Every structure is written in structure tokens, then in C-alpha cells.
Amino acid sequence: QVQLVESGGGLAQPGGSLRLSCSASGFTFSNYAMNWARQAPGKGLERVAGIASDGSETYYLDSVKGRFTISRDNAKNTVYLQMNSLKLEDTAVYYCAKGTSRGLTTWGPGAISDWGQGTQVTVSS
Numbered sequence: 001q002v003q004l005v006e007s008g009g010g011l012a013q014p015g016g017s018l019r020l021s022c023s024a025s026g027f028t029f030s031n032y033a034m035n036w037a038r039q040a041p042g043k044g045l046e047r048v049a050g051i052a053s054d055g056s057e058t059y060y061l062d063s064v065k066g067r068f069t070i071s072r073d074n075a076k077n078t079v080y081l082q083m084n085s086l087k088l089e090d091t092a093v094y095y096c097a098k099g100t101s102r103g104l105t106t107w108g109p110g111a112i113s114d115w116g117q118g119t120q121v122t123v124s125s
Contacts, residue, residue: 009119
């Protein structure tokens with residue numbers, strides 16, 4: 001079965017950096033777009049970044065553009081989220097999410113087929 005295991009979350013100071021990793025198994029990783037989403041306390045789930053199956057297309061939430069970078073290594077079945085210049089408002093649980101096709105699709109119920117368990121990112125001074 002599909003398994004998505006996130007790692008790399010933790011505590012960072014404002015302006016600091018963290019790198020999230022998501023190790024995937026149970027499916028042909030190179031055939032699917034991958035996403036990172038987050039949910040902050042009291043707020044809805046939002047897609048932070050997405051990447052097409054071959055890495056040719058990426059998506060970023062406006063508030064993270066220029067600070068976050070999504071990448072993938074299809075040989076290692078792993079997707080990454082490099083987060084720099086972290087802000088207090090980046091505090092959230094971050095989820096790795098498997099797409100339903102090779103390309104990025106409009107965010108919504110049909111865009112994601114599987115979720116990781118989530119990893120907490122806390123930005124605090």
C-alpha cells in the first residue's frame with residue numbers, strides 16, 4: 001500500500017531554515033506529481049508547493065514564493081521541501097501528499113490520493 005513518511009520538522013527561529021523530506025513507497029513514484037500542504041491551528045488545509053512527476057513544473061503558494069523550494073529525487077523515491085527565511089506564520093503541520101496524475105492538478109478533493117502522517121514545524125523566537 002502507499003506509504004508517505006515525512007521527516008525534518010521541528011523548531012526554528014524566525015529567519016531560520018528547515019528541510020522536510022518525504023519518503024514514498026508502495027507505488028511508482030516517478031509517475032506521480034507530489035505536493036506539500038500545511039494546516040495551521042484553527043485554519044484550513046492549503047497547498048504550499050507541488051511538483052510534477054518529472055520535476056518540469058512546480059507550484060508555490062504566494063506567501064512562500066522565493067523562500068521555499070520543492071524538489072524530488074525519483075531514484076530515491078523522495079520529495080523535499082527546503083524552507084528558508086521562515087516566518088512565525090509558517091508554523092503548521094506539514095503533510096506530504098501524492099497527486100493523482102503526472103502533472104499538477106487544480107487543488108481540490110480530486111487532486112490528492114494519499115497523505116502522510118504530517119510533521120510539525122514551529123517557528124518561534
